[in-house]
Amino acid sequence: MRRDRIAKAANDIREALHAAEIRELLRSVRTGQGAEDENRTVRILRAYQEFVRHYHKFGDQEKNLVASVGLSPLLDAEFWCGLIDGGNSMDRKALSDVEVAAYNLMFVMPKLSELLTHETDKGEFVVSDARGRDRQISSLRVFVAERERSLTDPNVIIALIRSMDKLYKALAILHGEKNIGLAVGAMDSGSAKSFDFFGASPIVEEIDNLLISVWDWVKYCSDDNLRYQIELAMVAAGFVMRVKRAQAIVNEEDIQRATRVVAKSIEMLFRCGGYTEAMDAERESRASRIFSPKGRTLDIKEKGAEIQVEFGDALSSSEHSPMPAAHSIAGPSPAISGILSSIKEELEAREAALA
Numbered sequence: 001m002r003r004d005r006i007a008k009a010a011n012d013i014r015e016a017l018h019a020a021e022i023r024e025l026l027r028s029v030r031t032g033q034g035a036e037d038e039n040r041t042v043r044i045l046r047a048y049q050e051f052v053r054h055y056h057k058f059g060d061q062e063k064n065l066v067a068s069v070g071l072s073p074l075l076d077a078e079f080w081c082g083l084i085d086g087g088n089s090m091d092r093k094a095l096s097d098v099e100v101a102a103y104n105l106m107f108v109m110p111k112l113s114e115l116l117t118h119e120t121d122k123g124e125f126v127v128s129d130a131r132g133r134d135r136q137i138s139s140l141r142v143f144v145a146e147r148e149r150s151l152t153d154p155n156v157i158i159a160l161i162r163s164m165d166k167l168y169k170a171l172a173i174l175h176g177e178k179n180i181g182l183a184v185g186a187m188d189s190g191s192a193k194s195f196d197f198f199g200a201s202p203i204v205e206e207i208d209n210l211l212i213s214v215w216d217w218v219k220y221c222s223d224d225n226l227r228y229q230i231e232l233a234m235v236a237a238g239f240v241m242r243v244k245r246a247q248a249i250v251n252e253e254d255i256q257r258a259t260r261v262v263a264k265s266i267e268m269l270f271r272c273g274g275y276t277e278a279m280d281a282e283r284e285s286r287a288s289r290i291f292s293p294k295g296r297t298l299d300i301k302e303k304g305a306e307i308q309v310e311f312g313d314a315l316s317s318s319e320h321s322p323m324p325a326a327h328s329i330a331g332p333s334p335a336i337s338g339i340l341s342s343i344k345e346e347l348e349a350r351e352a353a354l355a
Contacts, residue, residue, distance in 0.1 A: 007117065029083050137198050138205065143288065145288050145289075184196065
């Protein structure tokens with residue numbers, strides 16, 4: 001589990017414990033306070049109902065953390081029956097263990113979460129560019145899709161960072177941005193490896209929007225025509241008008257080169273298994289489940305107390321490459337530069353007719 005997921009899961013569980021007043025309830029049962037109170041049973045049942053209501057909203061991270069810190073008894077009906085009985089039939093040590101686990105989650109874990117938090121987690125900063133002007137930069141978190149309990153080929157990581165760098169530089173040309181480059185602000189691992197890329201806010205925002213638009217278009221497409229589908233998705237996402245607006249500040253040759261680089265960079269990123277949080281949102285097709293690492297993987301297998309590292313099945317030579325050569329597409333497959341040029345000419349013709 002990544003550190004940001006740990007911190008979020010801990011906060012969600014802490015809210016559930018506060019709402020159900022678990023710690024106060026366990027302490028009163030342990031000390032025998034209010035044992036004759038007629039409302040005590042109602043209070044216990046309300047606490048159970050409140051905690052279960054929160055638990056049903058938990059994701060996998062929260063549920064795993066509940067089990068890891070020792071709060072699983074709160075999901076056991078017999079545990080709650082024992083509380084109603086005044087704790088007389090309960091193992092006192094088990095009751096104490098749950099109370100300690102609740103205390104740790106509510107009061108100790110927040111301090112640990114502070115240690116897991118980086119300054120870059122804010123996502124936005126104001127920095128000085130090469131000319132000394134204050135500029136706002138934003139972050140985009142990119143994940144690497146991996147098989148469970150596997151290691152990653154370094155070439156995949158190299159290709160992923162390179163593809164993001166090329167994508168940013170290409171869009172920087174269209175924005176006329178020359179003073180703020182792309183930078184890696186943080187890296188994390190756990191359930192998935194992630195990289196926080198920082199750059200000029202308008203460019204980072206456009207990358208995020210463009211990736212999700214292209215992903216929504218190509219996620220059901222076959223792998224053999226991925227490049228062509230990416231090009232069509234860019235056209236459908238309004239990239240043509242984006243290029244047209246850039247003509248006022250960039251010459252035609254640079255525009256065509258930048259457009260080709262954008263398409264190639266997105267293809268490389270997807271073939272590396274790179275995806276953003278928006279691409280992996282809860283939906284019928286999540287990027288983390290569809291993408292797979294494009295490289296030779298190492299699978300970790302436990303055997304007794306030993307941990308063995310074994311290579312996965314042999315992959316084809318094309319799969320060893322972070323960015324395999326594109327397969328041929330049946331029929332004509334015009335380059336995106338040609339598509340954009342023809343659409344540009346059509347738009348210019350229409351404007352001339354209206355003039």
